[in-house]
Amino acid sequence: MNTSRSKVLRTIRWVSWGLIAVLSTVLAVLWAQVRFSTEAEAKPYATPFQLTDQNGATVTERELLGKPSAWFYGFTHCPDVCPTALAEMAQVLKELGPEADKLRVVFVSVDPARDTPAILKDYVAYFDERIVALTGEERQLQQMTKARYIFYKKVGDGDSYEMDHTAGIQLVRADGRFFGTLDSHENADVKLQKVRRLIGE
Amino acid sequence: MRILITALLLLLPTSVLAHEFKAGSLLIDHPKIVETPPGAKVAAGYLTVVNSGEGEDRLLAIESTTISRVEMHASTITDGVARMKQLESGLPIPAGKSASLGDEGTHAMFMDLTRQLKAGEKIEAVLAFEKAGRVPVVFNVEKRSAQKVERHEHQ
Numbered sequence A: 001m002n003t004s005r006s007k008v009l010r011t012i013r014w015v016s017w018g019l020i021a022v023l024s025t026v027l028a029v030l031w032a033q034v035r036f037s038t039e040a041e042a043k044p045y046a047t048p049f050q051l052t053d054q055n056g057a058t059v060t061e062r063e064l065l066g067k068p069s070a071w072f073y074g075f076t077h078c079p080d081v082c083p084t085a086l087a088e089m090a091q092v093l094k095e096l097g098p099e100a101d102k103l104r105v106v107f108v109s110v111d112p113a114r115d116t117p118a119i120l121k122d123y124v125a126y127f128d129e130r131i132v133a134l135t136g137e138e139r140q141l142q143q144m145t146k147a148r149y150i151f152y153k154k155v156g157d158g159d160s161y162e163m164d165h166t167a168g169i170q171l172v173r174a175d176g177r178f179f180g181t182l183d184s185h186e187n188a189d190v191k192l193q194k195v196r197r198l199i200g201e
Numbered sequence B: 001m002r003i004l005i006t007a008l009l010l011l012l013p014t015s016v017l018a019h020e021f022k023a024g025s026l027l028i029d030h031p032k033i034v035e036t037p038p039g040a041k042v043a044a045g046y047l048t049v050v051n052s053g054e055g056e057d058r059l060l061a062i063e064s065t066t067i068s069r070v071e072m073h074a075s076t077i078t079d080g081v082a083r084m085k086q087l088e089s090g091l092p093i094p095a096g097k098s099a100s101l102g103d104e105g106t107h108a109m110f111m112d113l114t115r116q117l118k119a120g121e122k123i124e125a126v127l128a129f130e131k132a133g134r135v136p137v138v139f140n141v142e143k144r145s146a147q148k149v150e151r152h153e154h155q
């Protein structure tokens, strides 16, 4: 009698532990799914900002969504890295031919104190007139770059300061989701392939 | 055939032909400045110095009467961030070797430009070496070449 009762109890205990194990597995899977989908749906380029383009027009995140885009953050007092990136993007636009309509190229100056819309207009037009140049209030720039994990920082003071800044070109999907980067050490063909994949999605 | 080759050579842009300056055992090869976009206040210059002598020399400074401020810098990209710093001790030119502004992101930085520098222009400058002294040179302003990237990644 006693033995059969303890047998039943033991069975109940095993079943309970089993149920707990199954339940926690289910919960873990659900949690992972929720977490994963939030990450996949993150749209850093859809977060609000308000800046000015090279023609003096106000531009918000809305105007720059709707088609894939390539973004570069820099400043015009930059002798090599920034003009090289812009020249590369101009080259990409040229090689895309009519397909270039499917891509927006944006240059954000993180040096609004020196880079006025008028200066930016001539500067980007030299590379390609289709490039959108943005700058604006420091506060807006900080808010925008923070949401996008873009780094920049003023170094030195007076007239001859420099800007440290993220060097890669950021590729972005039409809805504001991050697609990938074009790294400075990649050759032109690899960059073009990545852009083609972005606009072909 | 010889006439054809001569004709082809004549058609070559001047930048392909030798553009060099000598000072003792130093040979300064092809100083150039990349054409600037309008509105840009800075330009990057590059050159190579070949030292066929027995002792090390050092490029200490670059001066120009046309451009008021010239410095020597190194641009680096570390962890995805572009930075620029001065070459505090100039550019060492080891004995029997060559060194370039253009290696490892180094460049001559022409600053405070008051106008666009266009391809075809020639900018006079003086290179100040520790031992070879002051050497007048001419920087050729050239179009940016799409393929050649004058910078390097540092990990």
Ligand SMILES: [Cu+2]
Pocket (backbone or CB within 6 Å): A079, B073, B074, B084, B107, B108, B109
């Ligand atoms: Cu520099």
